[in-house]
Amino acid sequence: MCGIIGVCGAEYAAHMAALGLFAEQHRGQESCGMAVSDGAVIRLRKKMGLVKDVFTDDRLQELPGNIAIGHVRYPTKGSATEFNTQPHLVETLYGPTYALASNGDLVNYNEIRKLLEAEKVYFKSDNDGELLVKYIAYRIIRHGDEISEAIRHLMKDVKGAYSCVLCNRTELYVFRDPHSIRPMVWGIAPSGAVVVASESCALDTLDVVNRHEVPPAGIIRISSDPDHVGANQILVIENDPNLYRKNSSEKHCIFEHIYFSRPDSYHFGEDVYRVRENIGAAMAANDAGLNPDIIVPVPDSSNFIGIGYANASKVPISLGLIRNHYVGRTFIKPEQTIRDESVRQKFNVLPNFFKGKKIVLIDDSIVRGTTIRKIVKLIKNAGATEIHLRIGSPQVCHSCYYGIDTPDAKELVANCHSLEEIRSRTGVDSLKHLSMDDLRKCVQEPDNYCYACFNGEYPLGVPH
Ligand code: SF4
CATH class of the missing domain: 3.40.50.2020 (Rossmann fold)
Known part of the structure; x- marks a missing residue:
């Protein structure tokens, strides 16, 4: 069990994400992390410990940007080390390019990892989040997929529970497995920033009132305009009918x-x-x-x-x-x-x-x-x-x-x-x-x- 948060289009996205993570501390107390983009650079901070200790005011000042994704971890797959702490980054020739944080566990992790390793994709951890972001980057880099297309492929190939936030330098993507096993909600804060979280109590902390559940097998893309805080473009990408059939596919964790x-x-x-x-x-x-x-x-x-x-x-x-x-x-x-x-x-x-x-x-x-x-x-x-x-x-x-x-x-x-x-x-x-x-x-x-x-x-x- 872990907690995730995503913020897009906020002047101090890292501060908002830290408040959201603090509200979700009950979902994981081993470690926490955050990746923040200012439109040009994605910066990462992750550490063993509680949100209040890892994300002090000073540390948050070092994470400027209007897109942030964050994670509190309770270890399931992988040992309790900083390596397995999320978010996970993918670096390309242009520096840190994609960051992802996930909640859930994958059923066919070993199979997908072997497939990726056979394609010379290398791993630093044995954490599901790293596998998910590297799968997506692999589809984009090797197959030329758009991000949402890569996520669609992921939903067909990867089996298990995963509620995820993914960012590149200018966009936040939110997606959830076809069975929507773990919770995931999103809404818009009074400032216009889009906020997504594992639990709605985190949205409440940020005064988000118009909350929605991310649909099963749903993908939401939020593009932020760094010059106009709160001026987000939100695109809810329709469920793929092959992945999601109402009333037969949802299997939320009771x-x-x-x-x-x-x-x-x-x-x-x-x-x-x-x-x-x-x-x-x-x-x-x-x-x-x-x-x-x-x-x-x-x-x-x-x-x-x-x-x-x-x-x-x-x-x-x-x-x-x-x-x-x-x-x-x-x-x-x-x-x-x-x-x-x-x-x-x-x-x-x-x-x-x-x-x-x-x-x-x-x-x-x-x-x-x-x-x-x-x-x-x-x-x-x-x-x-x-x-x-x-x-x-x-x-x-x-x-x-x-x-x-x-x-x-x-x-x-x-x-x-x-x-x-x-x-x-x-x-x-x-x-x-x-x-x-x-x-x-x-x-x-x-x-x-x-x-x-x-x-x-x-x-x-x-x-x-
Ligand atoms: S209800 Fe299912 S998902 Fe939830 S804890 Fe039990 S086995 Fe896991």
């Missing part, structure tokens, strides 16, 4: 609604927080007669699931668990030792709150089971008499190959243990997951989603 995205984002035709409230209400409907004293969500991603449960059950909700916001998201820490340490430092309980109470504890998912076991222990030690754990998704039994780092099924607790074993290991009095049927009822177009990490039905197949 986990974006359950966990990854911020609740104030809107994508796949849904408000994220409303989907989460629906999930909570669906779980409450299956708990008639439980009569807990209080609902406690695991902050932050489960807060709205908890609200939905509380509203439907008429049981009060309280934030009995307090999260230290400076620790970051445990799911997206790349190593188990770091995740363990993070959990210990991340949560604490309210004093004198849990004693003698029967609680429904709400979490969005159980992936490795690391976090929830420690949370339950904390709450038990604080004196709760009963803990009934409710999970706002079906059991995660399969790895994701479309942009989330769960490569080995052995890491998934539901793949190795029965529900009863997990309940017992977790130490709760009862454990229930949202059913697949109920999850499908929580969104308006259930057939337009990927549920592979729950049911193993991979809409794009698995890497080969």
